[in-house]
Amino acid sequence: MQYDMTDFSKVLVSENDIGRKLDEMADAIRRDYEGQDLLLVGVLKGAVMVMADLARRMPPQVQMDWMAVSSYGSGTKSSGVVRILKDLDADLTGRHVLIVEDIIDSGVTLSWLLGNLRARGAASVEVAALLRKPKAAVVDVPVKYIGFDIPNDFVVGYGLDYAENYRTLPFVAILDPKVYEG
Template sequence: MEANQLGDDLKTVLISEREISDKLDEMARQIERDYEGRELLLVGVLKGAVMVMADLSRHLNRHVAMDWMAVSSYGSGTKSSGVVRILKDLDADVQGRDVLIVEDIIDSGLTLSWLLANLRSRGARSVEIATMLRKPDAAKVHIDVKYVGFDIPNEFVVGYGLDYAERYRNLPFVGLLNPHVYEK
């Protein structure tokens, strides 16, 4: 789907498909250097990380194991209570393994902070994070992120796995959604 097929839903394309691919290639080369000679387990966080996980793994020139988790922080309305619930747990045991969490975006960092602690408590040898997008101005907790694709403004973005009401995930780029779409 192209940007011009979205009518006035999209304010602008923030990061193009080409820029995403180039950044994934750059991240993959760094990951290969950092994990040379070591087994690596990629853990994708559903649903948003599907695109990043698939494309990042294809940019890697090495074998990697992959697994998925789905977690939810819930509360009243749009505010998180800080309580995290595992909706889909890993199939793999992380004990003694090098784990790379793959995310689409880091906003507040609250859920990811919990996930880091959870995987470390399971005895992982190392746990690091790779994310395509990070919103530094939205952070509520500090998280060390080893691989960051792009820092972006604290605005509502869609595409490349990111959705609004389960729409726009399949866009090959990241765009800013026009407020009239989500302020209905």
């Protein structure tokens, strides 16, 4: 597949690197949750790619559910206000929950989500994220499984978008400011 690479300043994480990191994360998750009732909770829309590829590396007994929360509008910065757009179908009582995220930016949304899911009676709630921007953190959020720490740039690909574009890229790249500063 060909891409217009002029839209990107730099490719940060290649498709091969993503696959290798997901293998490592899945191995650790399988070890840590062996014999337990694990529910993967994907955060829509960005985590679709991470969730699908991570879940395929899990035992067939691992279940999945989806939640959509948002602190973004159509721009490149978090608004800081968290809204539930789609809630979970599963009952979390007594279950081990692993939130699967594409990226941790400010931490505001994820901090809110951790508190919300813990209040629902889960046995445990942990986080797996492919990407984290340590310099963007406003709230310190504990992350049990982390793929890559990246710089505080606006990135797209592998589920991450700008105005609903670029999600299907198999890699993560810095979006060139000319694309969104127009």
